[in-house]
Amino acid sequence: AQKITQTQPGMFVQEKEAVTLDCTYDTSDPSYGLFWYKQPSSGEMIFLIYQGSYDQQNATEGRYSLNFQKARKSANLVISASQLGDSAMYFCAITRGYNKLIFGAGTRLAVHP
Amino acid sequence: NAGVTQTPKFQVLKTGQSMTLQCAQDMNHNSMYWYRQDPGMGLRLIYYSASEGTTDKGEVPNGYNVSRLNKREFSLRLESAAPSQTSVYFCASSEEVAGLSYEQYFGPGTRLTVT
Numbered sequence: 001a002q003k004i005t006q007t008q009p010g011m012f013v014q015e016k017e018a019v020t021l022d023c024t025y026d027t028s029d030p031s032y033g034l035f036w037y038k039q040p041s042s043g044e045m046i047f048l049i050y051q052g053s054y055d056q057q058n059a060t061e062g063r064y065s066l067n068f069q070k071a072r073k074s075a076n077l078v079i080s081a082s083q084l085g086d087s088a089m090y091f092c093a094i095t096r097g098y099n100k101l102i103f104g105a106g107t108r109l110a111v112h113p
Numbered sequence: 114n115a116g117v118t119q120t121p122k123f124q125v126l127k128t129g130q131s132m133t134l135q136c137a138q139d140m141n142h143n144s145m146y147w148y149r150q151d152p153g154m155g156l157r158l159i160y161y162s163a164s165e166g167t168t169d170k171g172e173v174p175n176g177y178n179v180s181r182l183n184k185r186e187f188s189l190r191l192e193s194a195a196p197s198q199t200s201v202y203f204c205a206s207s208e209e210v211a212g213l214s215y216e217q218y219f220g221p222g223t224r225l226t227v228t
Contacts, residue, residue, distance in 0.1 A: 033215065093156075104155050
């Protein structure tokens with residue numbers, strides 16, 4: 001069965017610095033997708049970045065990049081040049097089957113000025 | 114485009130009452146989903162619908178029923194609410210490319226309290 005582990009319940013970073021949020025996964029599917037979502041205190045779920053298991057290059061979206069290490073089954077999110085508005089919960093998720101998502105428990109990020 | 118909309122935003126029920134959570138999307142997506150999020154946890158899939166007329170169970174389907182009314186709308190029904198169903202409920206939709214689903218777009222959520 002698919003499983004996502006986010007080992008950091010909380011992280012903090014100074015504004016303008018980079019931060020890495022950890023995500024490891026377990027799956028028996030030969031093909032899968034990995035997602036990161038942001039949930040600010042207002043509660044909505046905001047898509048950040050996607051990585052397909054067969055993608056050769058690590059995904060990037062603006063200040064977000066995904067450090068994908070398939071052999072280690074890790075998909076860490078890197079946020080560069082942190083901003084105060086980055087303070088939120090961050091969830092890693094993996095596809096199960098062709099379209100269901102399994103979420104991790106999340107990491108709460110606090111950005112300090 | 115409104116994206117994914119959910120009604121109501123907040124609801125308080127007494128144990129044993131029933132209610133239906135409504136969800137609609139205007140992105141012409143085939144797949145729709147219902148999740149619940151309990152405090153301090155990630156989202157867990159309740160039910161999903163890969164296309165109009167089909168529904169399937171997710172991780173935590175007990176106590177819920179769903180209806181895919183048409184391509185736009187996917188409702189979640191609690192027949193007899195229990196305090197354990199106190200949670201935030203999210204509806205989502207996604208499109209498929211070459212048989213694979215990618216980004217799921219989420220609604221704003223419904224905060225449900227069962228007393």
